[in-house]
Amino acid sequence: QQALRNPAAHVDEAAIRANAATGREWPSYGLNHSENRFSPLRGVSAQNVDRLGLAWSHDLGSRRGVQATPVVVGGVMYVTASWSVVHAVDARTGAPLWTFDPEVPREHGEKGCCDVVNRGVAVHRGKVYVASYDGRLFALDAATGKPVWQKDTIADRSRPYTITGAPRVLAGNVVIGNGGAEYGVRGYLTAYDAETGEQRWRWFSVPGDPSKPPEDESMARAMRTWDPAGKWWEAGGGGTMWDTMAYDPELNLMYVGTGNGSPWNRNLRSPAGGDNLYLSSIVALDPRTGEYKWHYQETPGDHWDFTATQPMILADLTIDGRPRKVVLHAPKNGFFFVIDRTNGDFISARNFTEVNWATGFDPEGRPIENPAARNTDQPFEAIPTAYGARNWHPMSFNPQTGLVYMPVHGVPMTLTPDQGWRMNANLPGRLQSASGWNLGFLVNAVEPKAKPFGRLVAWDPVKQIEVWGQAYDSPWNGGTLTTAGDLVFQGTADGRFVAYHARDGRKLWETPVGSGAVAAPSTYEIDGEQYVSIAVGWGGVYGIVQRATERVSPGRVYTFKVGGTAAMPAAVQAERRPLVQGIAYDKADVEPGTGLYVANCAACHGVPGVNSGGNVPNLGYSTRETLENLPHLVLTGAFLGNGMPNFAGRLDEAQVKQIRAFILATADTARTAQAAGAPR
Numbered sequence: 200q201q202a203l204r205n206p207a208a209h210v211d212e213a214a215i216r217a218n219a220a221t222g223r224e225w226p227s228y229g230l231n232h233s234e235n236r237f238s239p240l241r242g243v244s245a246q247n248v249d250r251l252g253l254a255w256s257h258d259l260g261s262r263r264g265v266q267a268t269p270v271v272v273g274g275v276m277y278v279t280a281s282w283s284v285v286h287a288v289d290a291r292t293g294a295p296l297w298t299f300d301p302e303v304p305r306e307h308g309e310k311g312c313c314d315v316v317n318r319g320v321a322v323h324r325g326k327v328y329v330a331s332y333d334g335r336l337f338a339l340d341a342a343t344g345k346p347v348w349q350k351d352t353i354a355d356r357s358r359p360y361t362i363t364g365a366p367r368v369l370a371g372n373v374v375i376g377n378g379g380a381e382y383g384v385r386g387y388l389t390a391y392d393a394e395t396g397e398q399r400w401r402w403f404s405v406p407g408d409p410s411k412p413p414e415d416e417s418m419a420r421a422m423r424t425w426d427p428a429g430k431w432w433e434a435g436g437g438g439t440m441w442d443t444m445a446y447d448p449e450l451n452l453m454y455v456g457t458g459n460g461s462p463w464n465r466n467l468r469s470p471a472g473g474d475n476l477y478l479s480s481i482v483a484l485d486p487r488t489g490e491y492k493w494h495y496q497e498t499p500g501d502h503w504d505f506t507a508t509q510p511m512i513l514a515d516l517t518i519d520g521r522p523r524k525v526v527l528h529a530p531k532n533g534f535f536f537v538i539d540r541t542n543g544d545f546i547s548a549r550n551f552t553e554v555n556w557a558t559g560f561d562p563e564g565r566p567i568e569n570p571a572a573r574n575t576d577q578p579f580e581a582i583p584t585a586y587g588a589r590n591w592h593p594m595s596f597n598p599q600t601g602l603v604y605m606p607v608h609g610v611p612m613t614l615t616p617d618q619g620w621r622m623n624a625n626l627p628g629r630l631q632s633a634s635g636w637n638l639g640f641l642v643n644a645v646e647p648k649a650k651p652f653g654r655l656v657a658w659d660p661v662k663q664i665e666v667w668g669q670a671y672d673s674p675w676n677g678g679t680l681t682t683a684g685d686l687v688f689q690g691t692a693d694g695r696f697v698a699y700h701a702r703d704g705r706k707l708w709e710t711p712v713g714s715g716a717v718a719a720p721s722t723y724e725i726d727g728e729q730y731v732s733i734a735v736g737w738g739g740v741y742g743i744v745q746r747a748t749e750r751v752s753p754g755r756v757y758t759f760k761v762g763g764t765a766a767m768p769a770a771v772q773a774e775r776r777p778l779v780q781g782i783a784y785d786k787a788d789v790e791p792g793t794g795l796y797v798a799n800c801a802a803c804h805g806v807p808g809v810n811s812g813g814n815v816p817n818l819g820y821s822t823r824e825t826l827e828n829l830p831h832l833v834l835t836g837a838f839l840g841n842g843m844p845n846f847a848g849r850l851d852e853a854q855v856k857q858i859r860a861f862i863l864a865t866a867d868t869a870r871t872a873q874a875a876g877a878p879r
């Protein structure tokens with residue numbers, strides 16, 4: 200039997216560095232070790248982008264969020280879809296080569312906060328690496344998609360760990376973190392030998408049980424910044440590293456962004472206060488050993504789910520006349536940070552959007568906090584919110600324009616003093632009080648004042664100012680790509696793929712795509728022809744419950760080239776149903792049903808009749824048959840294949856009827872509100 204050519208055989212650290220000069224391939228999540236998503240390709244440019252047409256598209260067979268950046272090496276594209284399924288397709292034609300499905304047990308779906316998404320693969324020396332939602336790391340043969348080795352990365356299976364992020368191969372190790380800080384875990388990063396899968400090191404981002412010896416010096420130091428009275432180790436402490444990493448081979452440093460505290464409320468976690476290292480920080484590690492080198496904490500003593508996991512970029516800039524090697528970072532907390540990446544020194548921070556938790560940063564790099572923001576006796580509408588002024592949607596940096604292009608989100612939300620501040624965080628803003636019920640359990644028991652918005656911001660990191668911006672009606676627009684052809688590409692929440700001029704933000708081209716787009720595009724060249732690709736599939740923490748377009752097609756990769764003539768596939772339109780009614784319910788069931796709904800249903804289904812529904816249906820728009828059958832559907836695992844848990848043993852039939860009463864009553868209220876002109 201003839202050996203298959205392996206498309207990734209040539210990919211290693213040297214190849215990734217060499218590719219940074221040509222941009223012909225897209226060999227890692229953020230294109231290069233700096234993760235700047237700046238392609239030197241000029242085949243598609245501001246001059247000819249208006250002639251961009253579809254070259255091919257490929258159905259990913261996926262109905263939940265698609266967040267992957269397509270990786271392209273050796274003429275093959277590797278892209279992931281929901282439930283961590285990997286697709287290999289011919290990058291020139293879109294012809295499918297293989298798929299790999301890790302068969303994530305659907306019961307695992309509810310263990311994550313934010314949709315069953317995956318941000319993509321790493322490739323190295325003939326292997327493709329993917330981490331599955333349930334925490335396994337796979338090395339696949341790049342030619343066949345067959346597993347070569349696999350590892351269980353989860354240290355404690357009794358905890359709700361998940362993985363959504365793309366692994367990186369750094370200094371010969373595959374490095375992967377995890378998520379789960381909304382529900383109580385201790386974050387860590389693990390490195391495995393890329394060839395053999397043997398574990399090389401593991402670095403925890405927050406200290407464990409103080410009665411046990413700390414794992415290393417960095418944990419001993421971190422321990423002193425937490426108050427043991429909070430018993431944070433019982434909840435886990437958080438600090439999950441679920442997305443960003445970057446690498447500077449010359450400095451032999453890797454960089455990782457850490458997540459929020461678990462629980463969110465510092466008063467519960469560490470009642471005497473403290474910075475709670477290394478939450479919400481950029482941390483530099485030795486990629487060979489995992490040894491801690493330095494950190495810069497962007498939100499000391501995090502209290503608001505202000506993760507620092509948002510994608511960072513390494514850049515070399517001249518600041519105050521001095522060449523500086525920096526990390527550029529715009530995390531959830533609304534400030535744009537410039538940090539010296541050789542030693543972690545703070546250079547500058549400026550808010551890139553409205554912020555009310557701090558008024559700025561002092562010269563030492565400490566935030567000047569608004570004391571009301573830590574008050575847990577009163578509801579507080581933190582701006583930005585837990586959805587983040589930025590989230591995982593990647594930004595890009597164009598050294599020709601000196602600008603960073605970043606999607607900025609505004610999703611209003613009010614933090615309330617009760618348990619909501621711990622974790623009932625997955626409910627979108629503005630929505631709850633409109634339902635007319637006493638939703639005291641919900642995060643937004645108090646209506647937020649802010650309005651939702653989306654914005655593409657072109658930011659000058661040296662001057663720390665916005666140079667241009669594009670406003671969108673909806674939050675949750677996609678990551679960006681920038682090119683030497685003076686372009687910025689972005690998918691939008693309302694289901695378009697758009698090219699802007701990198702210098703002034705003029706819109707140069709757009710096309711509708713099958714649904715809202717959240718992932719970042721990538722670009723590559725084959726036989727002198729430049730292709731631009733985007734994986735589209737609406738989802739993520741906002742996209743589960745809310746959508747901004749009626750186009751709800753399954754996940755699909757679209758690849759464009761100048762003069763492309765392939766036909767755009769027809770989009771699937773959402774079925775518009777009226778609010779459900781006509782089923783009798785007992786009014787006395789509504790109140791207990793509210794609490795049950797919030798605890799069991801709201802994170803994925805949103806608020807009935809108030810949210811539109813995203814990639815998970817809104818139950819206010821259920822059919823009568825669905826609601827009549829609700830006890831059966833909820834208690835037999837009828838939709839387990841979609842990730843809907845089987846609640847048998849957790850809820851009984853009487854409780855499901857109470858939940859149904861809440862859904863029906865809330866739909867009744869929403870119907871009245873809609874009749875009076877409230878938006879659907």
Ligand SMILES: O=C(O)c1cc(C(=O)O)c2c(n1)C(=O)C(=O)c1cc(C(=O)O)[nH]c1-2
Pocket residue numbers: 312313314316361362363364377378379380381439441458459504506585586587590591738739740741
């Ligand atoms: O604390 C965590 O462990 C964790 C994990 C994840 C994740 O893995 O996707 C998200 C978040 N937090 C989070 O705070 C957040 O806003 C978020 C949005 C998304 C998404 O995919 O849309 N994931 C996550």
Ligand SMILES: [Ca+2]
Pocket residue numbers: 380381458459504506
């Ligand atoms: Ca989080």
